[in-house]
Amino acid sequence: MNSNLQIAKIKKSIIKHIDAERPVLRELAMKIHSNPEQGLSEYKASGWLTEYLERSGFVIERGICGMPTAFRAVYGKGKPAIGLLAEYDALPGIGHACGHNLIGTIAVGAGVAAKAAVELFGGTVVVIGTPGEEVVGGKIPMAKKGAFSGLDAAILVHPEVEELATSNALACQNLTIEFFGKAAHASANAEKGINALEAMILAYNAINALRQHIRPTARIHGIITDGGQAANVVPDHSAAFFMVRAADDAYLDELQPRVINCFQGAAEATGARLEYKWDELRYSAMKMNHTLAQIYAENLAITGRVAFVPKAGPGSGSTDMGNVSQVVPAIHPMIAIAPRTISIHSKEFANAAASDAGFDGMSDGSKAVALTVTDLLANPELLVRIRDEFLRSP
Ligand SMILES: [Zn+2]
Numbered sequence: 001m002n003s004n005l006q007i008a009k010i011k012k013s014i015i016k017h018i019d020a021e022r023p024v025l026r027e028l029a030m031k032i033h034s035n036p037e038q039g040l041s042e043y044k045a046s047g048w049l050t051e052y053l054e055r056s057g058f059v060i061e062r063g064i065c066g067m068p069t070a071f072r073a074v075y076g077k078g079k080p081a082i083g084l085l086a087e088y089d090a091l092p093g094i095g096h097a098c099g100h101n102l103i104g105t106i107a108v109g110a111g112v113a114a115k116a117a118v119e120l121f122g123g124t125v126v127v128i129g130t131p132g133e134e135v136v137g138g139k140i141p142m143a144k145k146g147a148f149s150g151l152d153a154a155i156l157v158h159p160e161v162e163e164l165a166t167s168n169a170l171a172c173q174n175l176t177i178e179f180f181g182k183a184a185h186a187s188a189n190a191e192k193g194i195n196a197l198e199a200m201i202l203a204y205n206a207i208n209a210l211r212q213h214i215r216p217t218a219r220i221h222g223i224i225t226d227g228g229q230a231a232n233v234v235p236d237h238s239a240a241f242f243m244v245r246a247a248d249d250a251y252l253d254e255l256q257p258r259v260i261n262c263f264q265g266a267a268e269a270t271g272a273r274l275e276y277k278w279d280e281l282r283y284s285a286m287k288m289n290h291t292l293a294q295i296y297a298e299n300l301a302i303t304g305r306v307a308f309v310p311k312a313g314p315g316s317g318s319t320d321m322g323n324v325s326q327v328v329p330a331i332h333p334m335i336a337i338a339p340r341t342i343s344i345h346s347k348e349f350a351n352a353a354a355s356d357a358g359f360d361g362m363s364d365g366s367k368a369v370a371l372t373v374t375d376l377l378a379n380p381e382l383l384v385r386i387r388d389e390f391l392r393s394p
């Protein structure tokens with residue numbers, strides 16, 4: 001049994017270490033911010049993050065799961081193994097407007113700081129670089145390939161405008177739709193045409209009709225990406241992109257054929273031919289772990305921040321961290337780096353990700369994670385409780 005005194009002492013030294021490392025982590029976050037790289041092309045960012053970890057004694061494996069910018073960095077050996085997940089991809093055109101430069105530096109900063117806990121209590125800290133969150137949901141194939149399977153817990157801290165100890169997320173699958181009709185003069189020979197746009201409009205309205213009779217937590221939303229080329233030609237092609245979300249995978253399974261029926265009905269009505277394709281990747285809902293979230297919230301409180309611990313329930317958006325949470329107990333805390341009036345994925349948020357408030361969030365987030373790792377390694381019974389909740393949760 002590790003004494004509370006011993007734990008308190010090591011926590012104090014971790015906080016001191018992160019305060020001393022702040023300029024180095026700040027420079028790292030700034031470099032990634034000023035060199036935004038999109039999903040799966042984050043060569044510089046993954047290079048800088050792994051360099052920092054390697055310099056600090058981590059054993060690095062680059063290009064895991066067949067992704068050149070994914071990595072695994074290990075310190076210590078054996079169980080328990082705690083995973084700290086890093087993201088570092090930027091958005092097209094708007095750079096680090098989701099603040100992933102800070103997610104990367106929070107993970108590596110916490111990993112290096114948690115070395116002291118590994119040395120004292122044993123176990124392993126694993127920093128896992130997960131590319132392409134924004135565009136390809138990089139953690140989805142990584143979870144399928146077992147990248148997170150050996151872990152006892154996984155933590156990813158995301159910058160936001162509010163303080164949360166973890167986040168809910170909806171299951172989500174994308175759908176691409178095409179209708180094929182027959183072109184004809186839209187006035188002179190309309191009777192010879194088959195209108196692919198009419199098929200799409202009918203289907204769009206059928207989705208609206210369906211929406212009234214599904215669970216209010218489910219979401220179906222889409223855009224029409226091709227509605228024809230000229231007003232005097234009957235459109236022989238139309239296309240759309242839809243996203244279908246639900247509070248759990250089972251309801252998403254149930255919803256999918258009902259959504260397709262809307263498109264099939266429109267094909268029948270108009271005579272247009274339907275082609276559709278569900279995206280191969282499915283975002284899973286977030287499996288909540290309140291035990292782990294509570295430990296994070298208590299450690300974050302040491303930095304003076306108060307995190308809300310959300311109840312189980314449907315989320316609003318979707319994240320590939322949901323897929324991680326299905327294979328290992330996981331939390332996805334949000335750390336506030338900007339006022340509530342601004343939104344992520346905005347120019348203002350990109351600025352916040354390179355501001356003093358952003359670096360305060362980075363530093364406090366790193367501390368909360370490293371202190372959480374300390375508790376988990378020092379008190380194995382916490383991991384038993386976390387595992388129990390994982391097995392009980394839907
Ligand atoms: Zn984002």
Ligand SMILES: [Zn+2]
Pocket residue numbers: 098099100133158
């Ligand atoms: Zn993000």
